[in-house]
Amino acid sequence: MVKKISISKYLAYLFLIVLCVIWAVPVLFGITTSFRSQAEVVSSGFRLLPVNWIMDNYTTILGNTSTAPILRWLMNSLFIATAHTFLVIVVISLTGYGYSRMNFKGRDTLFFTLLGISFFPGVVNLIPSYKIIDALGWVNTAWAMIIPGLAGMGNIFLVRQFMKGIPNELDESARVDGAGDFKIYASVILPLIKPVLIVCGLFSFIGSWNDFLWPVIVYTDVDKMPVTAGLLLLQDIYGNYRMIGQLMGSAILAMIPTFILFLFAQKHFLQSINLNSGIKG
Amino acid sequence: MNKKSFTPYFFVGPHLILFAIFILLPTIYGIYASFTQWNLMNDPVWVGFDNYKTILFNSDSTFYTQFKNGLKNTLLFVVLTVPILIVIPLMIAVALEHKKVKMKGFMQSILYIPGLISISAAALIWSLIFNKQLGITGNIFGSTVAWAANQPYAWITIIVLTIWGGVGGNMIIYRASINGVSKDLYEAAEIDGAGPIRKFSSITLPSIRFPLIYTFVMTTAGAFNVFGQPLMMTDGGPRQSTHVLMMYIRQLAFGHGESIAGMASAMAVLLGLVILVISALQYYVMNRNAS
Numbered sequence: 001m002v003k004k005i006s007i008s009k010y011l012a013y014l015f016l017i018v019l020c021v022i023w024a025v026p027v028l029f030g031i032t033t034s035f036r037s038q039a040e041v042v043s044s045g046f047r048l049l050p051v052n053w054i055m056d057n058y059t060t061i062l063g064n065t066s067t068a069p070i071l072r073w074l075m076n077s078l079f080i081a082t083a084h085t086f087l088v089i090v091v092i093s094l095t096g097y098g099y100s101r102m103n104f105k106g107r108d109t110l111f112f113t114l115l116g117i118s119f120f121p122g123v124v125n126l127i128p129s130y131k132i133i134d135a136l137g138w139v140n141t142a143w144a145m146i147i148p149g150l151a152g153m154g155n156i157f158l159v160r161q162f163m164k165g166i167p168n169e170l171d172e173s174a175r176v177d178g179a180g181d182f183k184i185y186a187s188v189i190l191p192l193i194k195p196v197l198i199v200c201g202l203f204s205f206i207g208s209w210n211d212f213l214w215p216v217i218v219y220t221d222v223d224k225m226p227v228t229a230g231l232l233l234l235q236d237i238y239g240n241y242r243m244i245g246q247l248m249g250s251a252i253l254a255m256i257p258t259f260i261l262f263l264f265a266q267k268h269f270l271q272s273i274n275l276n277s278g279i280k281g
Numbered sequence: 282m283n284k285k286s287f288t289p290y291f292f293v294g295p296h297l298i299l300f301a302i303f304i305l306l307p308t309i310y311g312i313y314a315s316f317t318q319w320n321l322m323n324d325p326v327w328v329g330f331d332n333y334k335t336i337l338f339n340s341d342s343t344f345y346t347q348f349k350n351g352l353k354n355t356l357l358f359v360v361l362t363v364p365i366l367i368v369i370p371l372m373i374a375v376a377l378e379h380k381k382v383k384m385k386g387f388m389q390s391i392l393y394i395p396g397l398i399s400i401s402a403a404a405l406i407w408s409l410i411f412n413k414q415l416g417i418t419g420n421i422f423g424s425t426v427a428w429a430a431n432q433p434y435a436w437i438t439i440i441v442l443t444i445w446g447g448v449g450g451n452m453i454i455y456r457a458s459i460n461g462v463s464k465d466l467y468e469a470a471e472i473d474g475a476g477p478i479r480k481f482s483s484i485t486l487p488s489i490r491f492p493l494i495y496t497f498v499m500t501t502a503g504a505f506n507v508f509g510q511p512l513m514m515t516d517g518g519p520r521q522s523t524h525v526l527m528m529y530i531r532q533l534a535f536g537h538g539e540s541i542a543g544m545a546s547a548m549a550v551l552l553g554l555v556i557l558v559i560s561a562l563q564y565y566v567m568n569r570n571a572s
Contacts, residue, residue, distance in 0.1 A: 012376035012381075015373075015376050016373065019392060020388050020391045022445075023392050026445070027398075027406065030405075033409065046415065046417050095293050102292055102293075120308055121556040122506070123553050124307075124308055124550055125307030125308045126549060127321075127534045128306070129303065130321070132302065150303075151299040152304075181292070209399065210399040212399065212509040213509065235405070250405070252402075262393075269393070
């Protein structure tokens, strides 16, 4: 029995360690390559650590403000993702309150109709969405990425579900004290649903930051695009692996913000789906 | 509190407007556009089922060839990635739940982080790994092929990138679910002399049935929308063998030259239908088998 446990322990370790190495090496390799000169990369092939650490790649990419303005792209992404996240939190908390706490005719029918429609695959509305963004004059503006995602139902479903777990007695006692819906929303419900809002906010930020298909479609102006769409241009600009350090440096810069967010909010990312599976299971 | 009030509209109204403009309207318009000839600029011209007939039956048309090739490659991607995106995260979750394993949090973070990296940044790094002269495949494993330009290597690069970035989400779901399974069940099974495999198949798997169905359906639907990985890694090559349907749809609607948005919409509707049917089928079959 004792032996059995140790064999399975070593198997588990072996599996996990092999995977972790495979998972970590590409990023580490990308980071170290961004500190190597092109000559060194080409002459010595694969090495995990540079012979000479240089900063030139970063000074070059940060200095390129015309064809690949990466700082501009990062600022665009940061603005888009932050504004989107803030609005997501406002919209889902208000709407979730409406669908779980307010009483109006056809409330649940309306909610489940919207939810049902939203299950229809998004690929169908891609082309008309572009047309709508164009009609609103939002092509090549941040609005194209900030606003449309607010219409989604997934987060509202989660918030509504979470609110249903909050006992009604809390609102009722506030109502007896003379509070209206806005007061109850702001001072009773909002503080209590903070955990679910944090999780939805984090995933909205990451989702917005990493979105790829949509920005590739709505941005043609190099100065206006977010960094994910910008990186697509780089393979041409930094010449199909003729300027590898620059390519890697750009990719690394694009990763830093989400990585920092993960470091600070690790526990929310990793426990988040508890909530999900709790609902599904 | 008997008065008819507008307060509910304040709470659900803003989202309702957003929903109408950015989900309802484009979905209806997308279906409508699939029955038209449309260049995104002028008004669409109604053509009935012509687009569908061309795509599905006219073997002389390039749209027919593109759709067939795109759907074939998309299906291939789904079949090659989805099972791995279920099995590996499940194995990781089980390994991480092992009582004696330490540094769980650290290992979990390493496996999770690639999921936070954008597809374009990840693809740049993996392209270097697979680069013939400079990368790992060439220098350590002595491969002399240009991976992105030859099959089956082109598919391997796309799949590796997808698995690398995709295991984290499902891993967290499985871990949380396995954690929620009552420890008493395992103890009872141990007393009855059940080994680890037996415990996994008769306790763990049935207990996490709903998360399994959920992740299976969601992962599959997501895989059908594949776009970024082939675009960045192979640009559809070699000879269009990794050119997925989403790339054709984007090309037709937003590519160089005049937009063929009507035809692209018909392809989008067909892809949407495939996703709907397969999701429903998965849900139905798995739910029935499980109960």
